[in-house]
Amino acid sequence: MKNPELQLLIYGKNLKGSGLKINYPGVNVRQVHEVENANYLFVDLYITPEAGAGRFEIELNKTVPVKRGKTMIDQPVKVTRSYELKTRDKHPQEINSKDFVYLILPDRFANGDPSNDRFAGMADSVADRANPYLRHGGDLPGIQNHLDYFTELGVIIFWLNSVIENDQSQTNAGGAMRSAYHGYDFTDQYAVDRRLGGNEAYKNLIDAAHAKGLKIMQDAVYNHVGINHWILRDLPMKNWLNQWDTYTNTSYRDESVFDLNHGSVSDFNVQQNGWFVPFLPDLNHHNPFVANYLIQHALWTVEYFGIDGWRVDTYQYNDLEFMNRCNNALLSEYPGMFITAENAVNTAVSQAFFVRNNLYLPFKSTCPSPNDFVFYNAINAALNEKFDWGSGFNKLCTMLAQDIVYENPNLNLTFLDNPDQNRFFSVVGEDLRKYRQGITFC
Ligand SMILES: [Ca+2]
Ligand SMILES: [Ca+2]
Known part of the structure; x- marks a missing residue:
């Protein structure tokens, strides 16, 4: 990697006070951080170009007092963890505005392996196709079985709703029990959900898709994790999360982030x-260990699975300096990589604030592309409102003229629907002419 630094999180019972040794050419231990919780060590490594692919042992040594007869003696204890440096063999492909993106909700597309539909040990062990709020058993092998279907449609990019483990209980929302089948409640960043097929199935799908000339865009969530995330059961430090004395929900108001003239700190x-x-x-991005954890996961995902682009969920709720660090880490290793930010906003200025733009403001985002919600709203107006001076198709013209605020509007990810919108065919009253016109605008 261009960046030679790597921070390992080591978790185990009472690791505080351990000496740490690694004996592997090119791998140097820079610093061992002890934190509030004695069960964690954060280890800064420096990997020189001489380090080859291979496996090494991380050796932890400490002495613990044990009782021998009537006296206490110090007994040496050694714990080892294995770590592997892999050969780099993945190369993200360029994504541009010519590529047709097809969004798939993996739980709902095709069930390629009924044996993985449910696992008794998971917080939500139900799969029931008759219930629209619960899991249906769809998985990554199911998608892989249909690759020819996509190439026949002219699809170039798959965008999968997040495939990362969501070992969450059902929640009661809107009067119904709901599963986290959508994938946005991460409980272990380094595991693809077993119900979708796990890490190997994701690797296999991506390799097979690449072999057919398809590309993969992955959904990223940096802002929050699911409340069943393994690390929440034993937090490394209290400020791993943004904690409040009494529960505080975000306001969801994007104006609070960029209103430099009238906004309040509160x-x-x-x-x-x-x-x-x-x-x-909510994750605390000002905690440097949290920031490293998230950024390294993004890099690992590209290297391990070979994804080609990122769609970043709930972008406006993240600390934006952290997001720049994360974007820059990816763009430094993979120049030109496509990263697109989700912000369900209503104005071009707001949308532009969170990406590379032509605005003269003290903060400059390094995210190359927005999911173009402003364009989406304008298409709906153009196809569903009465044509007049300020409504209908004129809204689309007004909106397109505002593309001057983006550094490169051709990177805006235009869309007709997404995981949070009604299906576009319904939005245009199931009128096939309007549907075709919408596709043409996109
Ligand atoms: Ca299945
Ligand atoms: Ca936040």
Whole structure:
């Protein structure tokens, strides 16, 4: 990697006070951080170009007092963990505005392996196709079985709703029990959900898709994790999360982030550090260990699975300096990589603030592309409102003229629907002419 630094999180019972040894050419231990919780060590490594692929042992040594007869003696204890440096063999492909993106909700597309539909040990062990709020058993092998279907449609990019493990209980929302089948409640960043087929199935799908000339865009969530995330059961430090004395929800108001003239610090803090919902705790990006954990996971994902682009969920709720660090880490290793930010906003200025733009403001985002919600709203107006001076098709013209605020509007990810919108065919009253016109605008 261009960046020679790597921070390992080591978890185990009472690791505090351990000596740490690694004996592997090119791998140097820079610093061992002890934190509030004695069960964690954060280890800074420096990997020189001489380090070859291979496996090495991390050796932890400490002495613990044990009782021998009537006296206490210090007994040496050694714990080892194995770590592997892999050969780099993945190369993200370029994504541009010519590529047709097809969004798949993996749980709902095709069930390629009924044996993985449910696992008794998971917090939600139900799969029931008759219930629209619960899991249906769809998985990554199911998608892989249909690759020819996509190439026949002219699809170039798959965008999968997040495939990362969501070992969350069902939640009661809107009067119904609901599963986290959508994938946005991460409980272990380094595991693809077993019900989708796990890490190997994701690797296999991506390799097979690449072999057919398809590309993969992955959904990323940096703002929050699911409340069943393994690390929440034994937090490394209290400020791993943005904690409040009493529960505080984000306001969801994007204006609080960019309103430099009239905004208040209080509104900004609530928007940024309030929780998305009570079961999605907000991560504290000002904690450097949290920031490293998330950034390294993004790099690992590209290297391990070979994804080609990122769609970043709930972008406006993240600390934006952290997001720049994360974007820059990816763009430094993979120049030109496509990263697109989700912000369900209503104005071009707001949308532009969160990406590379032509605005003269003290903060400059390094995210190359927005999911173009402003364009989406304008298409709906163009196809569904009465044509007049300020309505209908004129809204689309007005909106397109505002593309001057983006550094490169051709990177805007235009769309007709997404995981949070009604299906576009319904939005245009199931009128096939309007549907075709919408596709043409996109
Ligand atoms: Ca299945
Ligand atoms: Ca936040």
